[in-house]
Structures are given as C-alpha cells and as structure tokens.
Amino acid sequence: MELAAGRVLTTINNKTATVISKIGEGGQGTVYNCEYCGKVMALKWYHKNIHKNPTAFLDNLKQNVAAGAPDKRFLWPVDITNDYNGVFGYIMPIIPPAYKSFSSFLLAKTRFSSLTAMIDSALEIITGFRELHKKGYSYQDINDGNFFINPDSGEVLICDNDNIAPYGENLGIAGKCRYMAPEVVMGQKLPDVQTDKYSLSVILFLLTYMNHPLEGKAAMPPCMTEELEQKIFAENPIFIFDKSDDTNRPVRGVHVNVLQRFPIFPETLREAYSYAFSYAVMKNEKPRLLEKEWQLIYRTVKTMIIPCGGCGFETFYNPAESANRCINCGTPLSLPITLKTRYANIPLYPGKYIYEHEISETGDDRKRVGMVTKGSKNPNIWGLRNLTDEGWLVIDTDGNETVRNNNEVTRIRTGVTITFPETDGEFIDKSED
C-alpha cells in the first residue's frame, strides 16, 4: 500500500506523522519523508506480511523506541505508527544531505576528501558498534546499506536499526553472505554480538581497501551461484592475502584498489587483517578482534597521518620503519622528530594535528589538542600550538620551565618535554633512536 502525500498516520505515542513524499524503496518497505512533531523525519513503511513473526518484531521495536539510541551515530526509531490493515512503519531522523551512502563510496561515486576523513570514518563505525554492544544489543545484519558517511568529516550515521535486538535474541534476519560470519552462512548459528564483530571487520576492510577481503581469483567463477557463495564466504573462506594460502590472491586489472593499497598502507593494518581473516579466526576457532582492539589499531594508524611535503596529500608515516614513502606520490619521507607520549609516537610535520587520545587514555580521537606550525619568518623552525584550554608545562633541555596556554606555540626541539594533564611528552629525534 503506497502512502499518498498529506496522509496522516497516528502513532503508538499518540502523535501524528503527515506523509510528505516518497524517498526510497527497498525489499522490506518504502521510506517517506514525513512531518512529525514539527520536524521533517523519515518514515519506514513496511510491506505487508514482511515479518515472519510480527508480534515479536513489533515488541522489540517498541522496546528499542522506549530505550532510546545507544549512541548518537544511530538513526534510531523514535516512534511507531499504529497498525493500518496489517501495515505499519516507524519514524526516525532523516539523513542530512552531507552524508552519502557507503555504497556510493564503494562505487567510487563519492570520495573521502582526506585520508584523515577515511580513517575517522572507520573509527566512527568502530565506536558506534562498541557503544551498541556495550549497551547489550547486537546489530545482526551489518552490510553496506547501513552506513552513511560525511566524506569531508568522516562522521558516520548508522541506519536500519529496526532489527537490532538485545543480546541473546534474534529476529530471524537473513543478512547477505558477503557480510555475514561463516557460521551464520552455514546455518550453524544465528547472528549475535560475535558474528557482528566478523561483519564489522569486513566493512572496515572494504572501507579501507575498496575490495572485499575474500574476493580474489577464487571468487571469480563465471557463474556465482548461491552454493558457490556459501563455499567462498563460509565453508572454505580464504583471505585474499592469506599468509599460507595463495589460492585467492587479488587479480591484476580487477582488484586494482586493494593491490595498490594493501602493500603501502601501514603494517599495523596488514597484521590486523591478516589475523582477522586468518582461517581459524574466520571459522571462529580463535577469537575475533574486539571493537576495542580495532579502535586501538585505527587510532595508531590515524597518528601516522601527515601531509606529504612533496604532493601535499595526506600520507602515512610510521616512525618505527626506516624507509617511509608517500603513498600518493612515492616521495621518500624524512621526518627527524616525533612527539612521544605514553599513548603514541607522533610524527611531526607542519599541518599535522595532535588528538586527545594521543595524550590521554580516555581521550577522544577526533578532538584536536595541538597543531604543528612552521615559523612565518623561518619555515625551518617548527612549533606545536596548544589548542586546549589548559596550560602545558614546557621544560627545555636546560631545565627552564614555561607554561604554554591556549593558542601559544612551543618550539619543537629534541629533548624538550611537555607536561600534558595526563602524561608527559618528549620531542625525540628519530635519527638518534
């Protein structure tokens, strides 16, 4: 049943939603814009008889509405319409136009404006799922259709939250083979928090390398039947860069993005994915990486981002490696100085930001606390600007103490230490390591 513009629906919370226009159609239902409590919201209107167990589905949805969103990133159901001849829908916030579907990134119709935005979006997804799982829910059907990302800021919104259920419950969600954990595809287990972690790793890999982790030459049969999908994604899953099995390597000319990116993106990521998609982990014989671990991995990688002095694009610089080259233009990178804290070893280069998580255990990975600048008269003199409201105690190599307050700059010189609120940092000359 299509809803005409102007149609007024009542909700279980005794409010009304007035249909404005249709904005999309999917397998489960149609999405409309509607006016609800004076605001433009989205209405997902289910097709008739779409739920195998409508009572359980509706009860769960009602509980979710009552509980509220687990995190700001979830476009959570806020109200549910009454039943209209066996059809109903739910109301949720609309997706702001600056956010683009993850699918449009995968299809290269939308691109991140910076490496920082890309890594930030991975962190946003990880944090969203960490919060969701912390609150005792599982998502169950993570796939490419669930994410909307701002290509400039890396901020993420997670939609289709109507199947989210408390731990131990399952709403009979099918999911897609490409995203579901092998044991779910094999029908051995129903989706839960553990299988969510597998799906999360697939999403992160796709986001980072623009290729599915299991789609190499073994995943290119002329006809990908349902049986073959089960084999490739569940019975015998082989990572495209598996360390001991090379039968599913990416193919030149087809899997171009991952062939380009995997070898030159940080070792930290290669190691993480080699573990996450090792046979034993995929088959659930060894533990899957936790959201907390993914957060640490992507935070470490975020710290490595610097602007390249050659091409100006952002690149990775790993202070632990001897030879670093720009991932965009190939220019050798030489950065003698890092800022070493308890939580990070930060390569310094003009334009580079320092983030709160690098100087605080509970710090936010988006909050900028400092920025590397270069002298207006002598560009070879670099400084660190304090972007926080708290003063930093700076001790130079002679033991002289000064306090650098908001917007003040400390000259970057080997041996100088800064006392941040939670930890100390020291400028280290990498060549003297």
Add this chain to the structure above:
Amino acid sequence: MPESILTSAPVPRKTMVLFFLIDTSGSMFGTKIGSVNNAIEEIIPDLKKMSEANPDAEIKIAAMEFSNGIKWVTPDGPVSADVFRWEPIEAMGVTDLGAAFTELREKLSKSAFMQEAAGSYAPVIFLMTDGEPTDEWQKPLEELSENKWFVHAIKVALAVGDDANEEVLKKFTGNENSVVKATNSELLKKMIKFVSVRSSQVASRSAAAVADNGLKPTKQEEFLDELKTAVEEMRGEAVVSDDEWD
C-alpha cells in the same frame, strides 16, 4: 601532478543479467505488444537506479524477440542498465519458441553473453508469450535445461491472455508458481514491472545467509514467495475488465 590514493576505482562487482524473451508473433499485435513496450521502457529507470546503488552487482539487460525465428534486441550482448534504451518492437509472424530456447542456450555461455571478468550472479530469465509454440520446442528446452546458467537462473513466465500454453511455460520455469497470467494491459504492465524489478533486486545481491527456521530460501524461492503475494494484490487492484483480449 600525482593523484591522491583516494582517487580509486569502484569495488569490483558481479554482473546480473536480466533476460527478456518476448513473443512478437502476430497475435501480440496491438495493445499487447504496446503494453510490453511501454512497461519495459518505464522500468529501465528503476533498474538503472538499482544498479547504480548496488555494490554487489551491476544490472545488465539482454532482450530477444521471437516470431519467425529470433532476433536479439541487444545483439552485442547484455547492455548496462545505465545506458540501456528501449526501442519499441513490432509484432508479426509465428511463435518460434523452440528457436528462442536454442538461441538462449547458445548465449548462456562464458564465451558468449556471460563473459564478465569479475563473474556474474545467475541471471533472471523472463519469458512473455501469448500463444502456442509453432515450432519444435521440446528438444530445445531439454537441452536448455542442461545449461548451468539456466539451471541457477530465476525463471519467470508471463502468459499474455488466455491463449498461452501454460503447460509449456511450467516446463520452461520448472515451477508452476513462476508462471503468471495477465488478462488485460493494466495487469500486464504491473506484472512486467514487478517481475523485472523485484527479481533483479533479489538476483543481483549476495545470497541470503540464513532464515529464522535455519533453512535458507533460495533466490528463486524468495522471489516466488513475493510474487505470489504481489499477484494476489494486483488482481485485487485491477479495475479494467478482466477479459480485454478475449
């Protein structure tokens, strides 16, 4: 000027071909072929939209008309929904269904229409006819039924009016539930739209992982389930007299 690493190619994706096999015999002349032309023309933008937003697979279209022999509307192979344009087809001649089966079998091969580098999902094969085959069709269908692409395809047949031989169509689809009948142009257009769009949607995504009963519906089963409900609804909504072509 070097390029940013973020200037990447789209993710490799599969292809899913929607095959139309359209009876253009003389009896299809008039409102029948007119409605078919109109319906297909109107679903192209929907298929294009679906294809553009689908990282699992790109949707392509291949169309064949059969009357006195066969003719491909897309002689060079399946055409991407993004650029496909429907040129109206005419109806004249007999119903060489057997020839259509033979031709389809030949093209369902990785050395013919199914030669995508990244592979394809099993296709959708949608047959529309309004009469009895006028050539030998049984042997060609037997041979077609051994083609792997055909075996795994979602197959639907649409009987246009009351004179189509539904027994032949059941043998073609291998399932009586995948044969539907339209007895007026309004239903015909609705059915073409539903079958083309929804079957392509189901066929062009990664297979379902699991259902609540632990049993996995195949794409064909999933689609037929929806088709049954949709056809009931369409019949309930039809306002034009049910015997337009009697």
